[in-house]
Amino acid sequence: MTLLRLEARGEASRAMVYATPLLAVALTLASGFLLFWAMGFDPVKALHAFFIAPLMSLRGLGELAVKATPLVLCAIGLAIGFRANVWNIGAEGQLTLGAITGGGLALAFYGEGGWWLLPLMIVAGMAGGALWAAIPAFLRVRFNASEILTSLMLNYVALHLLNYLMHGPYRDPDGFAFPESRLFEADAVLPLLVAGTRVHLGSLFALLAVAAGWFLMARTFIGFQIKVIGLTPTAAGYAGFNQKKIIWMTLLLSGALAGLAGLGEVAGPIGQMNPTISPGYGYTAIIVAFLGRLHPVGILLAGFLMALSFIGGEAAQIALGLPKAITGVFQGMLLFFLLATDVLIRYRLRFGAKRAVVGRAAA
Template sequence: MLRLEPRAEASRLMSYLSPVLATLLTLVAGIAVFSALGKDPVEGLRLFLVSPVKDLYGVSELLLKATPLMLCAIGLAVGFRANVWNIGAEGQFMLGTVGATGVALYFQESDSSLVLPAMVLAGAAAGAAWAAVPALLKTKFNANEILVSLMLVYVAQLFVSWLVFGPWKDPDGFNFPQTAMFADHALLPILIEGTRLHAGFLMALAALVAGYAFMNRSYTGFKMRVAGEAAEAARYAGFSANRMIWIGLLTGGAAAGIAGMSEVAGPMGQLTDKVSLGYGFAAIIVAFVGRLNPFGILLASLLMALLYIGGEQVQQYMNLPSSISLVFQGLLLFFLLGSDVFIHYRLRFGRVTA
């Protein structure tokens, strides 16, 4: 008989192997899904894994998709480490697009080089402000931050929809729900000629470095980790739980807001009512698969970006809905959570012999 036996100590090795195992299991599940749908699984996996990165342009598109995921996920990781469950990065992302778009439209005629930095600040501030609502309600009234931050996603969606159907609608846009295209000085510079990869990618890398410095090298980061791993110890040491909640949520909100800014000022060039492809939710998976660790998040965001692009590919070449990538993203998280059992337990054969 198979049974689980607790380990004396959590296995560090397994905590790094678990995402790898989860990825392999997702691949196996992918083969099963394609076969069940009557499609050639080899062709399916090729479209998902190989063809998106077969040339420089493909790689640049992968990095482009990974950018908002990295930004959102590193912000979430700061909170998740302290058990602050910000699930509303999707809404904070949207507020970020609104903040940045507001600045871009207001300075449409200006050609100051300060417009872009102002957009970053406005995006970060708007995202942080949206995350401040659950932080305030959690610290003042003990309201569950999961549910509050999630409800605000729906509110944010409706808010964006009101803006692009109403006051911010492009007067020359044939009544489409979108703003005017941003002027050139409100667009992030392109990094590689001939691709869409923009300077937002550098911001994401910088955010990963900053996240590393904060979480692993600062005293506040240390306190947050203690709060997450041993809440009692943190309380005994006198670390303020409310401060962790504020830091966790504001960091997550600001990072998601910057991600939103980099989408409207990057590949979109305007605000529309379909500004997010669920990056805020996907970033939750990225944060977990990346083990709340900046380098892990870098790898996990590339993997998730691959799943996004692969979904578009199979839609185009296999006539399957692109939402198949959401299925694989969900499976990846399931497999990760399942594989994580081996961090604390080992498999044993035979009966209990104690």
């Protein structure tokens, strides 16, 4: 006799699709409470320091937006690809390339910029990311090579390319051989949106990407084709949808958005080129995309949540003297609980022993 059992649902529960991320957050908080308590901290105070305190100042909120911006930009593009079964794992590399191409322009026109420089950098950043994503797209369409592997491997190539540039052409001539570029001039830096914070124009782009991503998937025929290809490729073939076109489109789009994210970092909070542009935004964006259920609005919320785990982790290190790993622990718990509670989409919990229920006969 079991007291608690799982019973298959007749059809997937739509309510649970939206409820399980919230349930996962609640379970993470509960586990965090126990964890802090077991470690001898005041759990209320610790959770406050982790999750609430960073949000209590304008500056903290601004940092949240700054961290969420690249995550959301990358995740929107990735999610559209994931919907079509195009598994781009290379947002980190595409982000790096966007920084290299866009940031390179800032250095190339150092001292001779104008109002036109920033728009040009934005276009170049998106083109750089898209170009980097074009490599796995070509290999997939032409040779049927798995884009999971090719895009992942290109991340390392991009990182080495950046390192080479930082020790060579991009290095500040007056920088005592440190692998850092000159600070970008005012013409090459994204304007700030909110005084007293570091929130920059890139955050607006991220919001635009959320809206455009929603519009693409919900309203356009391309979005419909993406959905069908992802769900049932044979039905897409029957309908006459061009799968190669969709592979190209989704990879170029996610590459361009990742490139924009990279440009936004170097022309935003960083303000120069250096060898550590991203603390893994391109990878974390994969988690953000799934946490947000591949839905643009969900991704926006998930982006803020992941950004909070970064910032809260830092705050907890400072306020409580906790180790750096606390960020990873919370991100890990969140993912774990999300995956675990997802079982509720297809199953329901039943308490007590099995009992006969009268249902309707087979159709």
